[in-house]
Amino acid sequence: MNNSYEYDASFLGLLSLIKYLLKGKIKPYNIIKDDYQVDLFTNIIKVKVTKDEKVMDFFVSRFGSQTMHYVYYVFLSSYPNKEIVIYYYLLNYLKYGPKVIYKRDLKCVRKVLELNKKVGNEAHKLKGFVRFRELKSGILYAEINPDNDILELLAKHFMNRLKNEYWVIKDVRRKIICIYDTKKIYVTEEDNLKIIDEVSKNEIMFKDMWQDFYHTIAIKMRKNDRCRLNFMPKKYWPYIVEMEDER
């Protein structure tokens, strides 16, 4: 039988479980979320692990903050077997120490690097591509549909630059929203906030000016669709307001 271990889908939950597995020298076949579809040959094991904030401190002191940064980005990715990648990466860290990240001959190391790049790139791209519209209430509102779970990374970025504004970002794929009230960030399920999606008086005017600017700034003799698509893939267009008439 393949022994798969279940966790509660949270990062701290995963770390708690991995701590338990590493301590007991248990090699799992897979590590799965509680809603994961499994086949007949898989035996699901649920272990009661105490999940607390301290588990993070434990991991940082044992593996260093750089490693935990790598691991967290893997966790934010949409890769289906990310949990077992994290497990093997940490296991190999115990064997090789910090230099493990240079051991590209290990599959888990390559995966960690690849997923870090994917998540980092998407977060960076979206820092540019997020488009807020101003609602009647004065709140700035944006919708995103990213491949990876990067809402929190974005929120931290906008907390810095729009710190005196009220804003809401909704991840339409994961159905979660992030609310900022000029002091703190709250992440919650979308149903917990009713958004009255009526825009402010000025919104149409500035959107209009921006769309004009977007078309004006292009040099016709240099037109290069392939290059544009490369940098701004079509999947992001539905949420980028200047692409409205090209979608």
Added chain:
Amino acid sequence: MELKEKLNILADSAKYDASCSSSGSMRKGEIGSAHISGICHSFSADGRCISLLKILLTNVCIFDCKYCLNRRSNNIKRAMFTPEEICTITLNFYKRNYIEGLFLSSGIIKSPDYTMEQIIKTVELLRYKYHFGGYIHAKAIPGANMYLLKKLGSLVDRMSANVELPTEDGLKLLAPDKSSDKVSKIMQYVKNSQNKNFVPAGQSTQMIIGASRETDLDIMQKAEDMYQNYKLKRVFYSAYIPVNQDKCLPSLITPPLKRENRLYETDWLLRYYGFKVSDLLDDDNPNLNILVDPKASWALKHLDEFPKEINKASYQDLLRVPGIGVKSAKRIIKSRQYFRLEFKDLKRMGVVLKRSKYFITCNGKFDLNKEFLKKEFIEANLVLGEKANSSSNIYQLELFHE
């Protein structure tokens, strides 16, 4: 005139300046902050990154540069923003995350000093009245008083003065009102004053490519000279877009984009790969090869210096191999401390074997039959390989560097 129409006119007049980068600053304000590596917010139909609201304060100009849309002798619609208008657009675009900040340039209205004063007024409003902490790149106007330069430099993240043409002759012919001395004076001043409160993201400049007779050697020597003497952050090369008819100007059907691309590649080799202009160009070969990139072209001329052994070669030597970039060279150096590298490892490190295989060995072995190591064969393959790859262009490099 409505604000919207002004914006259309003054963005249209500003778009031929190639610079739009927003990197190199860590400023913070009540609204807005800069991001150290810069952020592209959109990409226009020409594939260029849109990061800043790139506009002119006015397209009125007392000068008559032959290649410029805004020259005095052109009969076009003229407009001018008030400083408050620019603030309104900047802040509202910024709030919606359309832009990373402002790139403010201008035609020369009344006098260089007057123009500069208007630019300063605008930036002062943004910084002091609205506490804007986003990125600001402003043009320094050649010929303006030095105290104005000092004032502007303390407010912006980046400043630039365009040399436009690499030689004095070129300027005389196409921009008779301009002089390179005035531009050099600005660069010298910025270089001497630059610190984290004065033009923290450094200065840049631009040259127009293909409007005058200068060779690639002229252009790159000028660039090298400016990198060395004025510590420029960037030189931009902008393929000449024919906006005017003039007997002094070439009549182009398409802008020289390929040439522009080769110049950027050369620029890259100067800044990150330890090349000198004299390695790549000389009086007998004053122009770059359009068919292969400058590094491959150099390697083909120096086949006797190859192959390089991956497990031994120095960092500088690795950088000279076509198909090995800065990142992959660093990875090779790091990884080979832990294990001996094979060809299969190189791919994972981002090495483009298709290009590099003629120039390297791994543990003494080539990744191809030695009979293929003939110059003509290698050259033909590098040229072909490049065609297949033609969508990759300079803006790709742009994103991950600087």
